[in-house]
Structures are given as structure tokens and as C-alpha cells.
Amino acid sequence: MLTDATLRHLQEVAELPHDIGERYTSLRRAGSGGMGTVFCADDTLLGRKVAIKVVAAHATAPEAETIASLEHPGIVPVHDRGVLEDGRTWYAMKYVDGRTLHDIRGTTPLPRLLQIVRQTCDAVAFAHSRGVVHRDIKPQNIMVGSFGETLVMDWGVAANSGDATAHPAGTRGFAAPEQLEGATPDPRADVYSLGGVLRFVIGEKAPRALEAICAKATAHAPRDRYADAAAFGADLVRYLDGLAVEAHRENALEVMQRWLANNRAIAALVVAYIVMRVVLFIFSP
Amino acid sequence: MTTAAARFPTTGLSLVARLGSEEREVRIAAFDRVVELYWKPIYKYLRLAHRKSSDDAKDLTQSFLAYALEKDFLAAYDPAKARFRAYLRMCADRFAANDAKAASRQKRGGGAEHVDFDAAENELTAGSGAEPDVVFEREWIRALFERAVAIVRERWQGKPALLAFERYDLGGEPRPSYQEIADELRVPLTTVTNHLAAVRRDFRAVALDILRETTATDDEFRDEARRLFGSKAV
Numbered sequence: 001m002l003t004d005a006t007l008r009h010l011q012e013v014a015e016l017p018h019d020i021g022e023r024y025t026s027l028r029r030a031g032s033g034g035m036g037t038v039f040c041a042d043d044t045l046l047g048r049k050v051a052i053k054v055v056a057a058h059a060t061a062p063e064a065e066t067i068a069s070l071e072h073p074g075i076v077p078v079h080d081r082g083v084l085e086d087g088r089t090w091y092a093m094k095y096v097d098g099r100t101l102h103d104i105r106g107t108t109p110l111p112r113l114l115q116i117v118r119q120t121c122d123a124v125a126f127a128h129s130r131g132v133v134h135r136d137i138k139p140q141n142i143m144v145g146s147f148g149e150t151l152v153m154d155w156g157v158a159a160n161s162g163d164a165t166a167h168p169a170g171t172r173g174f175a176a177p178e179q180l181e182g183a184t185p186d187p188r189a190d191v192y193s194l195g196g197v198l199r200f201v202i203g204e205k206a207p208r209a210l211e212a213i214c215a216k217a218t219a220h221a222p223r224d225r226y227a228d229a230a231a232f233g234a235d236l237v238r239y240l241d242g243l244a245v246e247a248h249r250e251n252a253l254e255v256m257q258r259w260l261a262n263n264r265a266i267a268a269l270v271v272a273y274i275v276m277r278v279v280l281f282i283f284s285p
Numbered sequence: 286m287t288t289a290a291a292r293f294p295t296t297g298l299s300l301v302a303r304l305g306s307e308e309r310e311v312r313i314a315a316f317d318r319v320v321e322l323y324w325k326p327i328y329k330y331l332r333l334a335h336r337k338s339s340d341d342a343k344d345l346t347q348s349f350l351a352y353a354l355e356k357d358f359l360a361a362y363d364p365a366k367a368r369f370r371a372y373l374r375m376c377a378d379r380f381a382a383n384d385a386k387a388a389s390r391q392k393r394g395g396g397a398e399h400v401d402f403d404a405a406e407n408e409l410t411a412g413s414g415a416e417p418d419v420v421f422e423r424e425w426i427r428a429l430f431e432r433a434v435a436i437v438r439e440r441w442q443g444k445p446a447l448l449a450f451e452r453y454d455l456g457g458e459p460r461p462s463y464q465e466i467a468d469e470l471r472v473p474l475t476t477v478t479n480h481l482a483a484v485r486r487d488f489r490a491v492a493l494d495i496l497r498e499t500t501a502t503d504d505e506f507r508d509e510a511r512r513l514f515g516s517k518a519v
Binding site for chain 1: 404430455475483486488489
């Protein structure tokens with residue numbers, strides 16, 4: 001009889017992408033996500049550690065050139081790729097030593113989390129400018145590295161915008177509704193996912209302007225969302241800079257509140273001046 | 286053996302389809318396969334979920350399998366409603382519930398005469414006290430892997446690669462190092478790596494083949510493959 005320990009061992013080793021070639025050794029499983037399984041390995045050619053993602057045989061693989069063209073500090077580069085004998089596709093990516101946004105959310109202050117979302121927008125905006133849609137943006141795919149850098153992981157299911165041959169992809173809960181129904185890749189689907197990430201970060205209740213950004217990004221109809229990650233990121237930056245956001249038309253009271261929040265020192269001086277004048281008025285002979 | 290076609294043989298009709306065949310011989314052969322893969326999960330599940338004694342669980346498992354063969358109710362399985370595994374467990378649950386109502390039940394025999402209940406009971410005694418559902422799934426994986434291992438042993442019989450597989454992957458803890466196996470087989474270390482890779486690939490393909498045979502739809506197959514290997518396997 002196979003013992004429980006042997007069963008677990010067989011489950012693990014049977015999944016290893018053994019025919020990946022002699023360049024990558026010491027394969028060990030690091031985790032599995034919605035679209036595949038990630039392994040760590042040693043790249044014997046260049047003497048470095050890499051992450052290898054293996055995706056199911058039926059999943060459509062993006063063009064290697066598409067991924068390779070995304071040279072940006074916030075995008076984890078793909079070094080190598082291939083197809084296993086059983087049809088599964090694999091990618092060798094830079095190994096990132098860090099923690100995911102999903103993992104750090106509970107222990108990181110909101111302003112820092114919002115900065116991470118903004119940096120994520122920068123990376124995705126770069127991809128959009130190259131005509132590439134990520135299609136699986138979620139907190140588990142946003143990594144904060146050991147130097148504090150934000151990296152968008154897992155471009156294994158990315159596709160060219162408008163590519164009608166792209167296989168449906170995405171993770172329920174973060175993927176746009178039309179994406180799950182098989183619509184052609186569109187940057188606005190990534191905007192929806194970024195909105196989901198923002199919602200994950202801010203929780204149930206947030207300032208009205210932030211809620212409005214989130215609502216606009218996750219609008220059901222793509223035409224009601226930001227056009228791309230750059231537009232979404234720009235509105236988030238406006239919020240972080242204390243400016244009016246595109247997603248929300250402020251009333252006079254909100255304008256005043258925002259001005260006060262941005263100019264506390266001046267407001268304090270004005271209040272102090274008014275109090276002083278009132279005191280002098282009352283007690284003057 | 287090394288060609289893709291050899292590693293991924295076409296299985297023809299699935300087990301589920303064969304259970305509904307109009308030819309009795311085909312149905313019985315398919316039923317034998319069900320018994321082979323599922324008698325132990327069913328026995329252990331009934332033992333735990335319905336709090337049966339060892340003897341009662343043996344009787345109940347035998348009666349259930351005999352009844353399933355006699356009434357052909359596995360042929361009524363509808364893939365659109367549930368996974369085959371879940372359907373089988375639900376049938377066993379219902380059978381056990383009806384059994385509890387019957388004060389005296391005639392022992393039927395047949396269906397599972399060739400299975401080793403004592404061994405299953407010993408395994409259960411040594412188990413971790415997990416939930417019945419978990420035990421059912423684990424025993425299903427065990428039965429499937431044991432069959433896959435048997436096929437792999439037959440295919441690789443007499444080859445050094447099988448020895449490496451037996452020593453490292455089936456030998457349990459503590460595992461020998463690759464170097465120790467290489468010394469034992471008097472081959473370079475890289476050969477051990479290649480041997481293990483080749484047999485593991487074959488094992489995976491065989492296990493997925495068995496799984497494909499016992500599932501009715503592509504979605505069920507992929508879902509069960511994820512349970513089998515804990516990831517997006519196919």
C-alpha cells in the first residue's frame with residue numbers, strides 16, 4: 001500500500017516539469033495560482049535562481065516576443081519559455097524575493113498600499129502602451145520586493161489587445177465580467193481588475209473620492225471605465241496629491257474639506273487670527 | 286514507450302459510458318473497474334461517516350456493490366449533475382441510510398469478493414482520524430495511484446529507471462540521495478535524474494489516463510486532475 005507520505009510525494013514529483021531541459025535544475029514547487037503552477041529552479045547557465053511557471057496544455061500561450069517587449073522596472077521579465085512533451089507551456093521568469101500585496105495588506109498602512117496600487121498602474125500602463133493586456137491582475141500577482149519595489153508578476157496569460165484568438169483567462173473576483181465571458185483582450189478589462197485590487201486595499205469603506213475611483217474602474221460596462229491603466233493611475237495620483245479626481249464631481253463643502261485637509265497650517269493660522277480678533281473685540285475697552 | 290502516443294493512449298469509451306452500455310459484458314467489466322478503484326474509499330467512508338463497526342462496514346460495502354451491480358443504478362449517473370465520485374458517495378450514503386432502517390438485512394455477497402477488508406481496516410486504524418469526506422478522497426487518490434504504479438511497474442520491468450523510481454519515489458522516508466542511488470546502480474548522477482524524470486512522466490501520464498477513463502466530461506477531468514495533483518495539471 002502507498003502510504004500517505006508517498007502519496008504526497010508522488011503528487012508533488014509527478015507535477016515537476018522534468019523535460020524542461022538540463023539548464024534548469026533543483027526544481028521544487030513554490031505554489032500554484034489560478035492559471036498554473038510555479039516552481040523554483042536553479043538556472044545553471046547563468047548561475048541564478050529563477051521562477052518557472054507551468055500552465056495547462058489547453059491554455060493559449062502568449063507570444064514570447066510580446067512578453068519580452070515589456071521592459072519596465074515594474075514588470076517581472078520572462079527569460080525563457082518552452083513547451084513540455086505533454087503539451088504544457090512553461091516560462092522561466094526572474095525570481096523575486098518578496099511578499100505579495102495579498103500577504104502584506106493586513107500589516108501595511110493604507111497610504112503605502114495606495115502607493116503600491118499606483119506603481120502597479122504604472123507597470124500595467126506601460127504594457128497597455130505596448131498593446132499588451134495582462135488579464136490576470138490580482139493581489140497575489142503584485143509582489144513587493146525586498147528593496148520595496150512593486151512588481152507585476154505572471155504575464156503568462158497576457159495577450160495583445162484585440163487578439164480574437166486569445167483563450168479566456170482571469171481569476172473570478174478580479175476579472176472583468178466580459179473577460180470571463182470570452183471577450184477579446186481590452187485594456188479596460190485590466191482597469192476593472194485594478195479597481196478590484198483597489199477595493200481589496202481600501203476595504204469596505206473609504207473616502208468618497210477613492211470610492212468613486214473604485215466604482216468607475218469597476219463599472220460593469222467597459223465604456224464607463226477609465227480608458228486604460230494610465231488614466232486610472234492618473235486619477236489615483238490626483239487623489240494622493242489632494243486634488244479633485246475625475247471620477248467624482250465635488251460639491252462646495254467637499255471642495256472646502258479637501259482644501260482644509262491640504263492646507264492645515266494656513267487654516268490653523270486663519271482660525272487663530274479669527275479667534276484672536278474675536279477675543280480682542282470682546283475684551284477691548 | 287517514449288512517444289507521446291504511447292504515453293497518452295486513447296482510452297475509447299469512458300468508464301462512465303461503459304457502465305451504461307447495452308452489452309452486459311461491457312457493463313460488468315466496467316463495474317469491476319469501479320470496484321477496483323472505489324471499494325476501499327467506500328468501505329472507509331461508510332465505516333467513518335455512518336459509524337459502522339468493521340464487520341458491518343464490510344457487509345454494507347459488499348451489499349452496496351452487489352446491489353449496484355444487480356440494479357445497474359450506476360448506469361443512471363448523469364454527468365451534468367455531479368462528479369462520478371460524488372455520485373457514488375451519495376449512492377453509498379443513501380444505501381447506508383436505507384440499511385439502517387432495515388432491521389435485518391440479508392448478506393448478499395458478490396461484487397467485492399476479492400478485496401482485502403482486513404488490510405483496509407488496519408489502514409483505517411492507523412489513520413489520522415480525518416473527516417469521512419477527506420478519507421474518501423484520499424482513498425480514491427490512493428487507489429488510483431496504486432493502479433498507476435502497478436502499470437508503471439509492468440511497463441518498466443527490468444529497467445534501471447524503475448529501480449530508481451522504487452528507491453526514491455516509492456521507498457518512503459528517509460529517502461536515499463540521488464548520489465546513493467547512482468552508486469547503487471553504478472551510473473552517473475545525471476542518469477538517475479533522467480531515470481526519475483522519465484518514470485515520473487510516465488506515472489503522471491498513466492494516472493491522468495486512468496482519471497480520464499473514470500470521468501465523464503473534460504471539465505470533470507480537469508477538476509479531478511487538480512485534486513489529484515493539487516494544481517492546474519492539464
